[in-house]
Amino acid sequence: MLGLAFLSAPGLARLPRPDSLLGGACFSHPAAALAEAGDLPLLAVDMALPTGEASVCEIWHSPPPLHSGQQGAIRYRENDLLLFGSLSLDETGTDTHPPLQSTAEAAYQAIFALLEARGFSALLRVWNYFPAINQESHGIERYRQFNIGRQEAFLAHDRSVIGNVPAACALGTASGGLNIAFLATRANVTSIENPRQLSAYHYPSQYGPRSPTFSRAGLVNLGGRDMLFISGTASIVGHQTLHG
Template identity: 55%
Template sequence: MLGIAILGDGDAGLVPPAIPTARIATPVLEGPQSMCEIWRTRGPLETGLRGRVRYRCSDTMLFGALEIGEGAVPVGGASRLQHATEAAYREVFGLLDEKGYRALFRAWNYFPGINDEADGSERYRQFNAGRQEAFRAGGRSTTGHVPAACALGTAGGPFTLYFLALREAPVAIENPRQVCAYHYPQQYGPRSPTFARASLALSEAPPVLFVSGTASIVGHRTLHPADVVAQTEESFRNIAAVLAEAGRVAPDGTRFGLRDLSYKVYVRHPADLGAVRAGVREHVGSEAPVVFVQADVCRADLLVEIEASGGHAVEEA
């Protein structure tokens, strides 16, 4: 067992103390009050703590998690959230450099009030600034070779980051229907988001694919404001385009279809769950693993965001 992410506020049961664990305040919208992602791999594992990052790693992959309460971050210059984000990623990159896993593969970011205005700007923009500063300070590219990622607004709690990293660099996948997030125009903030639309690890057997949080964006603009059904449909058009690109670059005929993946669906308004669920099942069928949680999406006019993954060892409990 590499690590665990627990979503929701129910009792997730006993977690072994050696396992790095991320706890996320995103209420689960159907089924049990909490949901666990349990990440596994083969071979002997090393467990450790570096700064605030708890981690566990195999020969090829590392899972890590940390949280930083904004109240503990010193005030001055940038906002507390920007400071917390930059500090978190600096610690992550320090660990990865030290352990030899320089390729950040997938990152999950959660913090409250993502669309709130504070300290003169939207908090999501503050997060983007802190993340980009840390990438630059850590000698990482902020365009092209960047990880798959998402950033969601939670019901409360600290800034929380959990992630997977590899020894061998994955392939960053972009969506031909969308402007690369790191090339967004300045109307979305002075610092562009630092992530790829998907990331494909060809060093794993079978290859592992992570599709970043995907929403109703074409080019760089939000489509279908206030229409959650149309936004869900547009999100799947984007995921399908990403899968086609992944299939184009993958060797040996590796292909991922919509029904081959596991999904995490973030719904802004719980009242929209029925409409979103129907749209999701229309595309992925009744057998694909899907969890629906309540979270705020990075743009205030987006009502739903969908992430997906395939080829990995994941359990849901």
């Protein structure tokens, strides 16, 4: 029901546009131009690869028929069970909120509005990318700004911020704005925590005024097959990072 393929950016450019592609993300430094993506929801992320490869694209695919659409800044593709979307926003602040906080809130507000409009109840997995993730601006670390904005959007759409929350990651990039890819489903999702780790949404205040809103993993059955989506925080024990 859902599969994942890894290709180079040139390989993606040569790939015919089969009707089973949901979307994905391409990683390279600098970010690759992806004009060939057409209506495929596809992020171009400015991130050097530790393997030394020039580029890698993660491409999700699912059985057709698939419908492509756009709502505001979000490009998406869906079938009866799954929706994959992507959006890229420049950081824009307000008089009262730092730019990344405001942009994160706007991005997640847009995501939830789309899911509500398309009838997808469960946000299964989210990939967040933005530059200078651990640097401080406006008196607070940028990752903490992001957490505030994300949680504000969850609350505004009456979404739980503990327990039943999506698996997610937030990774730093070399440049660009806020880039988000997400996978949603109409199937039931079970959020999973790690007994050796404090749930991220219960982190103490030393990590910022708002705890991160994500689970350690999400389990879903798609077409009779169990699939586990892992957030990727194996270096944490309790609430401390032990391996950088």
